[in-house]
Amino acid sequence: MSAVNRFIQRRALPGVLPTLAGVQHPVLQRLYISRGITDMRELERGAAALLPFNSLKGIDAAVELLVQALSLQQ
Numbered sequence: 235m236s237a238v239n240r241f242i243q244r245r246a247l248p249g250v251l252p253t254l255a256g257v258q259h260p261v262l263q264r265l266y267i268s269r270g271i272t273d274m275r276e277l278e279r280g281a282a283a284l285l286p287f288n289s290l291k292g293i294d295a296a297v298e299l300l301v302q303a304l305s306l307q308q
Contacts, residue, residue, distance in 0.1 A: 254272075
């Protein structure tokens with residue numbers, strides 16, 4: 235079995251960290267800010283935050299594939 239070389243890349247943070255309203259824990263604050271999260275709405279996981287289905291690339295082909303699979307009971 236071969237070893238895989240992996241490394242952790244630190245992201246530079248500004249000297250004064252902005253705060254995200256609604257995030258209480260300082261570790262989560264730091265994590266979100268380092269990943270470029272600027273608004274808590276970016277973390278929304280509900281259906282309202284999803285992209286409109288008709289804006290998805292290849293949606294027509296995906297629907298056709300699903301219809302075919304359902305008709306063949308796969």
